[in-house]
Amino acid sequence: MIKVLEHFGKYILMLRQMLSKPENVKVYWKEFIHQCYELGIGSLGIVVIISLFLGAVTTVQTAYQLVSPLVPKYVIAQIIRDSTFLELSPTVVCIVLAGVIGSKISSELGNMRVSEQIDALEIMGINTKTYLILPKIIAAFIVIPCLVVLSMFLSIWGGYFAGTMSGILKSQEFNQGLVKDFVSFNLTFGLIKAFTFAFIISSISAYFGYFVKGGALEIGRASTTSVVVSCILILFADYGLAALML
Amino acid sequence: MIEVKNISKSFGDKKVLDDVSCIFESGKVNLIIGTSGSGKTVFMKSLIGLMPVDTGEILFDGNNMIHFDEKELKELRTNVGMLFQGSALFDSMDVENNVMFPLDMFTKKTFSEKKKRVNEVLERVNLKDSNKKFPAEISGGMKKRVALARAIVLNPKYLFCDEPNSGLDPQTSIVIDRLILEITKEYNMTTVVNTHDMNTVMESGDKIIYLRMGKKQWEGSNKEIIFSQDENLNNFIFASEFLQDAKNMRMQEIQHTSK
Numbered sequence: 001m002i003k004v005l006e007h008f009g010k011y012i013l014m015l016r017q018m019l020s021k022p023e024n025v026k027v028y029w030k031e032f033i034h035q036c037y038e039l040g041i042g043s044l045g046i047v048v049i050i051s052l053f054l055g056a057v058t059t060v061q062t063a064y065q066l067v068s069p070l071v072p073k074y075v076i077a078q079i080i081r082d083s084t085f086l087e088l089s090p091t092v093v094c095i096v097l098a099g100v101i102g103s104k105i106s107s108e109l110g111n112m113r114v115s116e117q118i119d120a121l122e123i124m125g126i127n128t129k130t131y132l133i134l135p136k137i138i139a140a141f142i143v144i145p146c147l148v149v150l151s152m153f154l155s156i157w158g159g160y161f162a163g164t165m166s167g168i169l170k171s172q173e174f175n176q177g178l179v180k181d182f183v184s185f186n187l188t189f190g191l192i193k194a195f196t197f198a199f200i201i202s203s204i205s206a207y208f209g210y211f212v213k214g215g216a217l218e219i220g221r222a223s224t225t226s227v228v229v230s231c232i233l234i235l236f237a238d239y240g241l242a243a244l245m246l
Numbered sequence: 247m248i249e250v251k252n253i254s255k256s257f258g259d260k261k262v263l264d265d266v267s268c269i270f271e272s273g274k275v276n277l278i279i280g281t282s283g284s285g286k287t288v289f290m291k292s293l294i295g296l297m298p299v300d301t302g303e304i305l306f307d308g309n310n311m312i313h314f315d316e317k318e319l320k321e322l323r324t325n326v327g328m329l330f331q332g333s334a335l336f337d338s339m340d341v342e343n344n345v346m347f348p349l350d351m352f353t354k355k356t357f358s359e360k361k362k363r364v365n366e367v368l369e370r371v372n373l374k375d376s377n378k379k380f381p382a383e384i385s386g387g388m389k390k391r392v393a394l395a396r397a398i399v400l401n402p403k404y405l406f407c408d409e410p411n412s413g414l415d416p417q418t419s420i421v422i423d424r425l426i427l428e429i430t431k432e433y434n435m436t437t438v439v440n441t442h443d444m445n446t447v448m449e450s451g452d453k454i455i456y457l458r459m460g461k462k463q464w465e466g467s468n469k470e471i472i473f474s475q476d477e478n479l480n481n482f483i484f485a486s487e488f489l490q491d492a493k494n495m496r497m498q499e500i501q502h503t504s505k
Binding site for chain 1: 324350
């Protein structure tokens, strides 16, 4: 318990120290753009694949469970839409991103720590927390919600293709289901989750990477720990947000 | 000039630095030597403020670094260059961008001015035509030279080198030693070098501090070290029979010239 509190205190201090005036805004901007590209483009492929299949599988499984002839077919599209907005895209995609982005951030920072690159930056008089961590968190804050929105779109698209091509429901039925009883707050809620998870993924993995001590083995361990802790915190936050806001 | 007054540092019960005092003069290569675990790295990290000391004072040209606030410490660090043991080059940047990085961060020069300065320092460390290579594509000796170029690109007043010869062949080690010596004299910098390399000690040790178990055991120059009567220092410096012979030869040479 003491160790958890110690980690928490160090994490909060890291976040506080990260918020200082940049030495040179241009260099920080360049780093921010670089991180947006690295985090966004690097995760695009896996997000596309997962999202398409999430939608497709949800369609097939929902149709399998809806056996009553009294339930109209467009309900399948409604279920896909709401489960995609509320849970599948924000949570499942972010858990995958915790692995992709989280391990990338923690191993990058860990390697910089072990090879004394962070010390070199400090010697130059640069606030390493601001320069190395802040652009990553802001980039994740922008890129991850964008990926989640893309995932929502692709997931529904995947569901549409799986549904119409396998004859589960007609194109019109699917479109009817998508717009029927649409609650815009569901989309807002999905985005709130995406922002929260983006912060968890980037800050937790930055924390474990930044404070690595040792060598290659410890970098690997830090990377694994950051993914595990991020996933657990995502699930806690997921439940917390649902209980508070729905 | 850097003046160190009675600094001590402990990790738990273990005293790593015990009341160490010394003066590092400008325009000289000041060496810190000692066996592994003698406190050299902690001493150097304390000097540059990466590790806070428990007691004592560290004065950079008369200003006590211990009492510096964050802004003053940042200002001091823009006057400090450091060559790390593993070079610490940024993997994601090529040679040119590695050297240009401090200029990007701390100056308002135009790109062409920065590029001119980068080429100047790269030429100074005998590295031409490597601007677009990445750290993974160059040898250990080249990495050290790039790191040295990056360390001096802002014309620092103080240069710190942590084991600059580690992992290098004897010939490349000599090249790096000579570069450090020449640059120190040329820019009148206060250079502090942490080393194990006996060639460095004998060739460029204007001033040598010998640390043993966290204490300063001996202080002198490369000329004086030959005649030192300190048993521990002699065992450390002239550890092999070959080095003992070299020492005797050098002693005879000095005695012969003094006659």
